[in-house]
Amino acid sequence: MLELKQFRHSAFCLKVRMVLQAKNLKYRVIEIIPGIGQIGIFRLSGQRQVPVLVDGDNVVPDSSTIIRYIEAEHPNPKLMPDNPKQAAQVHLIEDWADTTLAKAVNKSLINAAAIDPELRNCLLPQEAPISVSQLMGNLPSQLSQSYIKITTTKSIPGTA
Ligand SMILES: N[C@@H](CCC(=O)N[C@@H](CS)C(=O)NCC(=O)O)C(=O)O
DSSP, X not given: OEEEEEOTTOHHHHHHHHHHHHTTOOEEEEEOOTTTTHHHHHHHHSSOOSOEEEETTEEEEXXXXXXXXXXXXOOSSOOSOSSHHHHHHHHHHHHHIIIIIHHHHHHHHHHHHHHOHXXXXXXXXXXXXXXXXXXXXXXXXXXXXXXXXXXXXXXXXXXX
């Protein structure tokens, strides 16, 4: 069965789940604990970010790459337009959402979580050990801001 390694609050992971659902595919979700859990992600995929889709021997990181992979492996129902101009527009909108929009959303999330211990805990997987959620709840806001920044921010070349 397809396996999606994810952070449950990640918009990139939601994007993949929406495509899996639109394609009516069965899949299992594996929640990754930000930080510690990413060691396993690195071992598996050679990079540290989620989402990562595992399909038998195929390990596919990056939401956009995953979606192209799913579209190629499971063409029905078709999600990408055949018309090259329309397909280019889809890629442009996707790229804008993954960079400019995602950066603004992340910034707001980081600021909100830095001042709200309850929100910080909601961002952790439900399976997270109690010690990790206690630590997140008790972190001073500056420190938790750095932690959340590290574990949610997509690196956009050329941006700070
Ligand atoms: N290019 C990636 C970006 C994924 C991404 O930024 N994932 C974040 C979670 S929302 C992540 O894994 N952050 C942890 C890290 O960068 O260490 C995609 O589209 O899937």
